[in-house]
Amino acid sequence: MDANTIELLKECNKGCKMAVESMKQVKCKIKNPEFKELINKYIKKHRDLEDKSSELLDEYGKCENEPGMMTEAFSWMTTEMKLMMDDGDGRIAKLMMDGCSMSIQSVSEYINKYGDASEESKKLAYKLVDLAEEFMKDLKEYV
Numbered sequence: 001m002d003a004n005t006i007e008l009l010k011e012c013n014k015g016c017k018m019a020v021e022s023m024k025q026v027k028c029k030i031k032n033p034e035f036k037e038l039i040n041k042y043i044k045k046h047r048d049l050e051d052k053s054s055e056l057l058d059e060y061g062k063c064e065n066e067p068g069m070m071t072e073a074f075s076w077m078t079t080e081m082k083l084m085m086d087d088g089d090g091r092i093a094k095l096m097m098d099g100c101s102m103s104i105q106s107v108s109e110y111i112n113k114y115g116d117a118s119e120e121s122k123k124l125a126y127k128l129v130d131l132a133e134e135f136m137k138d139l140k141e142y143v
Contacts, residue, residue: 004114006060008121009053011110012128015103016050019132022099026092035089035142039096042135049128056121093142100136104129 023039023046030036111117111125 002117005117005121006057008110008114008117008125009057012107012121012125013050013053013057015107015128016046016053019046019099019103020050023096026095030089030092032089032142035093038138038142042131042138045131049124049131053124056124089142093139097136097139097143100132100139103132104136107132 020043023043027036027039027043030039107125107129111122111129114121117125
């Protein structure tokens with residue numbers, strides 16, 4: 001497996017982990033039960049993609065990347081600060097939509113950067129982009 005394939009898989013894995021952590025962080029603040037169920041649904045979908053990227057990395061003896069501690073801390077603090085002013089479901093939906101947008105942009109950049117990665121790894125990355133787009137669409141109901 002070439003280096004670009006490994007890097008693309010690591011970035012997808014890391015992105016899934018960050019998405020799951022962000023959703024878990026806000027889930028306890030959500031008041032609408034249907035919205036909470038939507039978050040649970042997308043946590044599962046992101047974990048499924050994370051598991052698939054982990055399996056592919058394991059096949060080639062490579063470890064997954066953990067999001068950096070500083071990145072996680074900054075992300076957590078930023079979310080908490082934004083929710084201090086308004087922790088309503090609409091605000092949470094907007095924050096999740098912002099995360100989806102960032103995910104779409106960064107994963108798309110990685111697909112282009114690692115363009116000669118394996119088709120299987122690119123397929124997984126495109127699934128992650130599609131998942132973020134689907135999540136963003138479903139979040140519009142709660143804004």
